[in-house]
Amino acid sequence: MVPVLATALAASVGAALAVVAAAELLRRQAALARRRIGKALGEEALDADRVWRKKYGGPPLDLLVLGDSVAAGLGAERRKDTLGARIARGLAKRLHRPVRLRVGAVVGSESSALAAQLDALDPAYRPDVAVVVVGGNDVTHRVPVPVSVSHLVEAVDRLHALGCVVVVGTCPDLGALRPVPQPLRALGARASRQLAAAQAVAARAAGAYPVSLAEVVGPFFVDHPDEAFSLDRFHPSALGYRRTAKALVPSVLRALGEEDGTPPGPGHERPEGRARTDLSGR
Template sequence: MTGARLVRTLVYTAGSVGGLSGAAFGLLNDQVRRARLLAGQLLSDLPLNADGVYRPNGSGPFSESDLEPLTFIVLGDSLAAGLGAETPERLPGVVLAKGLAEEIGTPVRLTTHAIPGAKTFDLPAQVDRALIAPPDLALVIIGGNDVTARARIATSASTLGQQVRRLRAAGTTVVVATCPDLGVARNIPQPLRELARRYSRALSRAQHRVLERLGAAAVSLFDLVSPDFQLRPAELFSQDRFHPNGAGYEVAASVLLPALCGAAGLFAAAERRVPVAA
């Protein structure tokens, strides 16, 4: 049986993601590895970091602020880091920091700990760095690389929950963007694309169950963002046809910003309740 026929049989006859063999995941991982190599060639000049303070008028980044800023960090993988964005201004962290600053009327200090290629099991090290100076607000985007690494879904979701608990115990409010649909990536051929979609959906649902038990905010990229990429791939994917471009990150930011503003609103409300000294 050829590789393609093997995967087709596995995808369309297995009763669950857990019923799929390592052969199918090996082929999927090979396709994604090639995509990453292409990404390295096409996106090598991308400025992956534009951290600093963003003011409510949209200006920044600045190294310092005359007002105490809301501290905002981004953790996770290449989607969190913004691989594929054409300019620093279109990085998701920057778009969200500017949006937060404008909406809440307070400067926002952005710090990005996300690393392209990171899996959920890499989150503890990122959280360790973040907790050196615990931030007010954290966004976590993770899961896509767990799919290609054939990580155990229950273990990935549990690890995510543990790291969210660590952040919250330090006083950080957390919003999680759960696993996107890797099945929208056009450079993954069928039937591997269907395999990626099934695993992505299963991981996203497991992440949501864990976060719901914790009472943590979760945004489903699979349900809210992936359909746009399915319909408009030429507009929203970067040159590697695997990561979003700036327009794609803006679509994601449009569904993430309301959740972040809601979380940041907790700080604004708390500040209004603090008595001002005469």
């Protein structure tokens, strides 16, 4: 009995030491990733708020963009290359209508910050469509998925209460981040996929249009990191934002009731509930 107990105790101690060693390895790798990425781009994205494509004339479509640094456009060197501006220009070209962009996204935001971003809007502001891209910081800060998703759903509900349709770009694939060493990158990839899947389910149930960024545009970031990422190798470059906006625009048009009969393709989903799409009076 004693030898068996001793063997079991040794195995337990060995397992505990392995867990501690793994945790220390991940801690060191996280510190290394932070040093590699740094803050070469600063913490302020370019201000892209304006009416895009005024030449079309008529009342502009009001587009709101909320979320984290990707939504804010950090990494773009020209305001026309930010995510919001890219989406606005794509919509204007498709609709032959000016688009008034309002970016409420804040660099470094987790999903919990969406409430403050909405609170910061003018009480009289009424967007026609909102695009929300958030989740990467929830993963890196280890926010539990149910907590993260609950904040997203609350934001979607508040946006619907403002009378607009909502498109959610789910958490990008963190496995595309080359500066993050293995096995931390693999763990980040798995966690980001889990959050993205939960976001998609919750967004659909809340009446939003989810777009799987990992599925639609993720392969481009994995296969072409030098072109897709900006100086810090963490945020998208101008080309990365162009590809991300291109991935989102079809679902934005669908949400607005402006489909051309061509299916948007894999990674684009419809909401389970009813969403407002009639903007003829605005």
